[in-house]
């Protein structure tokens with residue numbers, strides 16, 4: 001479903017982040033991308049979303065080579081993937097409710113559906129008392145939960161979570177991981193980028209370890225060893 | 227499609243009311259710009275009126291000696307038309323017509339009628355009434371013809387209705403003011419458009435992060451751009467309403483002040499007869515500048 005083909009990413013002024021990386025993610029998989037901070041996990045996520053372009057090599061999303069995709073194809077791919085960005089990427093001028101609703105509106109969902117789904121998701125994630133707050137009126141953990149609610153609301157086939165627990169306490173972290181597992185059991189593809197050792201070791205799923213721009217290990221039932 | 231349009235409009239009104247300060251600023255600069263365009267239009271109206279008034283005044287009457295044959299005078303008329311084909315009109319007024327005209331104008335004036343009776347004979351001279359097209363050079367040309375050609379011995383006197391040099395002066399002032407005003411106006415409007423553009427740019431720059439985030443979550447370009455463009459339209463419409471009211475009201479109240487200076491020119495009725503041009507200019511200009519500015523600025527931030 002997602003394929004990296006000899007991908008190298010070098011940021012301007014010679015920051016080599018990924019070097020000749022190749023791997024594939026199949027439908028329904030739960031893949032963790034691990035590595036130290038600065039290893040290139042977020043860069044990898046951005047490459048999948050077409051937010052960054054590879055310096056060389058190709059990234060495929062369902063047979064579409066993102067290098068050749070036009071703007072509307074890229075937008076369509078972005079709509080299909082529920083993403084929890086490491087820096088949340090919330091809409092600062094919209095309220096909590098509108099932030100979640102916007103994702104559904106972009107998808108072209110009906111108003112009736114939106115009116116039902118948004119409060120539901122916000123309740124699951126525990127933000128039902130903050131629906132009229134703007135993102136800058138939320139704590140770091142609340143912002144992260146909003147980002148999570150947004151990623152889930154469209155019931156997407158693929159979820160990409162970039163450090164989704166970075167700002168959460170252990171209890172909430174555990175809840176989020178449970179949620180991701182539940183979704184994966186329902187047949188969805190989950191990509192989790194994290195440097196949280198404990199989470200990975202509990203999961204018992206495929207782990208791709210990145211170090212120094214290369215894939216150090218790619219194991220079906222991996223553990224966090226660096 | 228329709229749902230999307232509805233949403234875009236809703237977003238626009240939402241953003242508009244959430245950013246009141248910046249919306250008011252955008253409307254204000256837009257309104258000032260529209261007023262500039264409008265006053266240029268009023269100015270054109272006044273200048274056009276003045277020019278036509280002066281042009282009407284630039285006529286020359288050549289009085290022929292008593293006893294000149296009508297045929298000779300008509301020959302002179304043909305001659306003038308031949309030499310100076312752009313002339314507006316040359317009208318022959320016979321002795322009898324001149325008398326009839328005098329009687330008609332002064333029919334209630336007993337003293338004058340009596341004086342005329344005492345003269346007995348018809349004292350009026352036949353004449354050619356020459357109206358130029360207002361161009362001072364044509365005026366000079368006609369004057370020269372009358373004074374120097376073969377038939378000038380038939381002419382008793384030439385009456386220049388206005389002093390030639392004054393006419394020339396006024397005419398050149400008007401045409402200079404006209405050109406200068408137009409150039410100044412265009413420069414001012416250009417500057418004003420830049421100010422509007424920058425205000426809208428400032429407003430949208432506020433939403434830079436918002437725009438790129440929308441792009442990141444997969445919104446189409448039009449779904450992102452739409453609300454900003456519609457806000458541009460809202461700015462334009464509100465600015466137009468303000469300007470239309472201001473120009474109507476000020477034309478109404480200025481009218482009595484201007485009429486004594488420019489007899490026969492009513493600025494308010496000028497506004498009333500041309501109201502649809504005002505709507506067209508103000509609305510077209512306001513909405514146009516609003517839309518185009520928004521479009522250009524958002525474009526810059528859509529590249530994610």
Ligand SMILES: Nc1ncnc2c1ncn2[C@@H]1O[C@H](COP(=O)(O)OP(=O)(O)O)[C@@H](O)[C@H]1O
Pocket residue numbers: 011012015017035036037038039040041042043044
């Ligand atoms: N837009 C960018 N321009 C330049 N360097 C960048 C950019 N984004 C990330 N980097 C650099 O690339 C490296 C990998 O970053 P990132 O992918 O965010 O790592 P991780 O998510 O694993 O912590 C870091 O050294 C970071 O400084």
Ligand SMILES: [Mg+2]
Pocket residue numbers: 041042043086162163
């Ligand atoms: Mg990261």
